[in-house]
Amino acid sequence: MIEQVGFGLVAGCIVLAALLVARAKNAIHGVLWLGVVLGATAVLYVMLRAPFLAGIQLLLYVGGVMTLMILGVMLTRHDQHEAALERKRPWLAGVLSLFLLGMLVTAIQTSPELHASEAAPATVKDIGRSLLTEHVLAFEALSLLLLATMIGAIVLLRRDRPDRLVEESR
Amino acid sequence: MLASPVSLALTALLAPGAVALLLAVATPLRNRKSAIVLSVLAALSSLVAAILLVKGQLTPTPPQLLTVPWLLQGGVPFAEIGLRIDGISASMLLVVTFVASCVQIFSVGYMHDESPPAQGRYFTYHSLFLTAMNILVLAPNLLQLFLGWELVGVTSYLLIGYYYRKPSAAKAAVKAFWVTKFADMGLLIGLLVLRSKTGSFDWDATITPQAANLVTLLLFVAVMGKSAQFPLHIWLPDAMEGPTPVSALLHAATMVAAGVFLIVRGWPLFELAHSTRAFMLGLGSVTALLAATMALFQNDIKKVLAYSTCSQLGYMIAALGAGSLLGGFFHLTTHAFFKALLFLGAGSVIHAVHSNDLRDMGGLARKMPVTTLTFVIGALSLAGLPGLAGFFSKDLILEAVGEHGFSLWLVLLLVSAFLTAFYMGRLLLRVFFAPATEKSSHAHESGGFLLLPLGLLAVPALATGYFGGMFGQLYGTAYHFHLGNIGILAAGLGVLGLLLSYVLYRHRAEHPALLAPLGRLIEHGPMDRLYEGGFHRVALPFAALVGWIDRYLVDGVMNLTGLAFIVSGQKIRRIQTGIATDYVLATVGGVLALLLYGVMR
Amino acid sequence: MTLGLCLILSAALFCIGLYGLLTHRHAIGLLLSLELMANATNINLIAFSRFRGDSMGQVFALFSIALTVTEVVVGLAIVILLHRAYRDARVGRASEFRH
Numbered sequence: 001m002i003e004q005v006g007f008g009l010v011a012g013c014i015v016l017a018a019l020l021v022a023r024a025k026n027a028i029h030g031v032l033w034l035g036v037v038l039g040a041t042a043v044l045y046v047m048l049r050a051p052f053l054a055g056i057q058l059l060l061y062v063g064g065v066m067t068l069m070i071l072g073v074m075l076t077r078h079d080q081h082e083a084a085l086e087r088k089r090p091w092l093a094g095v096l097s098l099f100l101l102g103m104l105v106t107a108i109q110t111s112p113e114l115h116a117s118e119a120a121p122a123t124v125k126d127i128g129r130s131l132l133t134e135h136v137l138a139f140e141a142l143s144l145l146l147l148a149t150m151i152g153a154i155v156l157l158r159r160d161r162p163d164r165l166v167e168e169s170r
Numbered sequence: 171m172l173a174s175p176v177s178l179a180l181t182a183l184l185a186p187g188a189v190a191l192l193l194a195v196a197t198p199l200r201n202r203k204s205a206i207v208l209s210v211l212a213a214l215s216s217l218v219a220a221i222l223l224v225k226g227q228l229t230p231t232p233p234q235l236l237t238v239p240w241l242l243q244g245g246v247p248f249a250e251i252g253l254r255i256d257g258i259s260a261s262m263l264l265v266v267t268f269v270a271s272c273v274q275i276f277s278v279g280y281m282h283d284e285s286p287p288a289q290g291r292y293f294t295y296h297s298l299f300l301t302a303m304n305i306l307v308l309a310p311n312l313l314q315l316f317l318g319w320e321l322v323g324v325t326s327y328l329l330i331g332y333y334y335r336k337p338s339a340a341k342a343a344v345k346a347f348w349v350t351k352f353a354d355m356g357l358l359i360g361l362l363v364l365r366s367k368t369g370s371f372d373w374d375a376t377i378t379p380q381a382a383n384l385v386t387l388l389l390f391v392a393v394m395g396k397s398a399q400f401p402l403h404i405w406l407p408d409a410m411e412g413p414t415p416v417s418a419l420l421h422a423a424t425m426v427a428a429g430v431f432l433i434v435r436g437w438p439l440f441e442l443a444h445s446t447r448a449f450m451l452g453l454g455s456v457t458a459l460l461a462a463t464m465a466l467f468q469n470d471i472k473k474v475l476a477y478s479t480c481s482q483l484g485y486m487i488a489a490l491g492a493g494s495l496l497g498g499f500f501h502l503t504t505h506a507f508f509k510a511l512l513f514l515g516a517g518s519v520i521h522a523v524h525s526n527d528l529r530d531m532g533g534l535a536r537k538m539p540v541t542t543l544t545f546v547i548g549a550l551s552l553a554g555l556p557g558l559a560g561f562f563s564k565d566l567i568l569e570a571v572g573e574h575g576f577s578l579w580l581v582l583l584l585v586s587a588f589l590t591a592f593y594m595g596r597l598l599l600r601v602f603f604a605p606a607t608e609k610s611s612h613a614h615e616s617g618g619f620l621l622l623p624l625g626l627l628a629v630p631a632l633a634t635g636y637f638g639g640m641f642g643q644l645y646g647t648a649y650h651f652h653l654g655n656i657g658i659l660a661a662g663l664g665v666l667g668l669l670l671s672y673v674l675y676r677h678r679a680e681h682p683a684l685l686a687p688l689g690r691l692i693e694h695g696p697m698d699r700l701y702e703g704g705f706h707r708v709a710l711p712f713a714a715l716v717g718w719i720d721r722y723l724v725d726g727v728m729n730l731t732g733l734a735f736i737v738s739g740q741k742i743r744r745i746q747t748g749i750a751t752d753y754v755l756a757t758v759g760g761v762l763a764l765l766l767y768g769v770m771r
Numbered sequence: 772m773t774l775g776l777c778l779i780l781s782a783a784l785f786c787i788g789l790y791g792l793l794t795h796r797h798a799i800g801l802l803l804s805l806e807l808m809a810n811a812t813n814i815n816l817i818a819f820s821r822f823r824g825d826s827m828g829q830v831f832a833l834f835s836i837a838l839t840v841t842e843v844v845v846g847l848a849i850v851i852l853l854h855r856a857y858r859d860a861r862v863g864r865a866s867e868f869r870h
Contacts, residue, residue, distance in 0.1 A: 022791030093793035122826030
């Protein structure tokens with residue numbers, strides 16, 4: 001019972017905060033509400049017996065991504081006007097999204113295999129072993145990708161790049 | 171036996187094909203000397219394969235077929251493509267690859283002054299031509315033959331228009347293309363009729379004589395175009411705008427003979443079609459005579475040879491019309507050799523004198539001994555001097571035509587044999603033995619690349635006549651040479667023609683008084699006049715009518731359609747906003763629509 | 772709390788993200804929406820892992836999170852570049868795809 005209420009609360013938080021992200025008029029507000037979504041998701045992970053993932057979520061998302069986002073907004077904001085997030089055609093987007101939601105919910109409801117019983121949760125040990133045995137190639141590839149991203153971001157943002165695609169002066 | 175006939179035939183087909191493809195794709199290869207090396211090597215390997223193939227066919231073997239189903243319609247093939255190896259295709263393959271090899275080697279020297287990319291283009295076309303010709307020759311049915319037929323048409327267009335910066339060459343290429351394409355409609359319709367009557371594209375399917383007449387008549391229209399028969403011969407003289415080796419290969423030895431080959435291949439059909447064959451006999455004889463007359467008054471060395479080609483093709487058609495398969499094909503073979511030799515000789519002369527005009531030539535016998543010797547061999551062979559190749563094949567034709575008794579067609583052919591000797595005599599005298607002119611006095615003998623093919627071709631031009639038995643064997647028909655009255659008469663007429671030309675043109679370039687009016691008439695071009703008259707009276711009003719329909723009805727519909735597309739395009743263009751989210755919206759919409767469709771099903 | 776409920780939550784989050792993606796014109800807004808959608812998929816992975824008793828889902832969620840981080844980094848770099856180029860990070864201005 002207490003679990004049900006907890007899930008309801010967390011889910012409500014996530015959906016509400018997500019809606020506020022989607023409808024945010026101010027970029028900083030949007031980023032902050034995204035932080036709420038991500039944090040609530042971390043709580044949900046704990047409830048789903050995935051505490052390791054919850055930690056990662058907090059560390060990477062709330063700690064890393066959020067900071068980056070805020071920095072990004074700060075770097076690109078020069079006046080109040082630009083922090084404002086413009087929106088367009090909300091009706092069409094709303095109808096399309098609701099339509100997709102309807103289809104997904106119907107699919108979930110009518111799927112027979114979803115009422116699986118709970119099983120023993122995976123431990124950090126399992127995850128670590130799996131990462132370094134079965135998925136070691138993907139793991140290494142990912143580390144390469146992270147390195148490439150780092151270099152890429154530096155190269156993209158270098159100010160003295162000679163082959164600048166778009167002229168600085170514009 | 172080193173290799174199976176099928177693998178040999180595949181080699182002959184694929185070696186030039188691979189080279190043509192490679193050179194077409196790989197520009198760096200094409201723009202260097204490597205194009206020449208590859209192309210010549212491919213031609214030579216085809217030639218070796220063809221020689222081995224013919225060697226294998228000398229012992230009687232049943233025809234070998236290698237076919238792949240093509241255009242499957244519900245598991246049932248619409249047609250087949252592949253190879254058919256028998257005496258006919260093997261011997262034709264030998265002729266084609268031999269002449270092609272000679273011409274390509276000749277071209278190495280002849281095209282030497284062109285820029286490397288232009289040479290690469292030239293040799294790429296040559297490889298493509300050889301591939302197309304081999305597809306045609308090895309065709310197991312009429313559909314594949316049609317494919318090769320159209321392909322050689324395209325390469326002919328490309329090679330006539332090789333000097334595409336020259337307006338006359340570009341025009342000639344288009345003219346050749348249109349005239350032959352117009353005629354090819356006959357082949358296409360004939361194919362469809364054949365398919366509807368017999369259910370296949372095979373030439374040996376059972377068919378009623380009536381249907382055979384219809385089909386062969388339609389096929390013959392295409393032959394008239396490709397083999398330059400009156401009145402569709404008009405493109406061939408203009409096609410001489412191409413480089414001379416091209417004229418030798420395509421417009422004398424092989425491509426124009428493809429029409430004759432089509433009849434040989436489709437013989438089971440043509441044998442039944444008596445009406446078509448009667449028509450062929452008449453038309454061939456008339457073409458032989460008319461073209462020979464026109465050749466008499468040309469001053470361009472290549473045009474003389476071009477009209478001569480028309481005339482000789484007329485002989486072959488007449489032979490087939492008279493029912494002599496061997497006569498037609500034998501003459502095709504000997505003609506391919508000596509006419510290619512003559513054209514290459516003419517190329518050597520043109521290369522030395524830098525002019526096509528007979529009046530610029532003269533006195534070349536001393537300066538160019540090898541060219542002269544080989545050219546004389548070719549010319550005498552064409553004139554039908556006894557003992558040379560042309561004599562035997564021409565004799566076979568005349569015997570076949572004369573078999574059914576004395577007829578008008580025989581007279582026409584005999585007269586044109588006389589005329590052939592006459593104009594060849596004139597050509598020889600003017601080019602080699604007349605006093606030297608300003609231009610020809612600086613001429614000197616050509617290099618080895620030009621002389622080697624001349625030597626190579628002179629051998630069969632001399633000696634093919636003695637291998638009639640071998641051809642008979644390849645064809646499964648007996649061949650015995652016997653000198654009948656007609657043969658003696660033809661030989662006599664040939665010698666008479668040569669002597670007469672010697673008497674008349676020994677000391678002067680102009681035509682004698684007796685022939686002058688005829689010459690003037692032909693110089694003004696009776697055919698051109700006829701065409702012009704027909705053009706103004708009939709064709710132009712018709713064209714105007716068609717043009718009106720085209721402009722206001724067809725084009726109207728087309729323009730409306732086009733306009734609709736333009737307008738809708740301009741409207742639709744607004745969709746392309748260039749804004750990323752709009753594209754996302756479109757993608758999401760599409761995915762959702764697909765999902766919905768999937769659910770609904 | 773069942774698998775079905777988790778999936779519905781994830782679906783809702785995904786659709787909200789989609790809505791944001793379709794409506795926002797500002798590049799930052801688009802990135803935020805993309806984060807929402809990525810988060811929705813992660814919830815799915817974890818939920819399946821939980822109810823199937825398979826560690827695979829968590830491993831993949833881990834990968835997914837790392838990938839999302841790289842996506843954010845590159846995305847933000849592009850946003851900053853856009854801003855430098857146009858003095859404005861609204862995607863609507865960056866309609867050079869059109870040309």
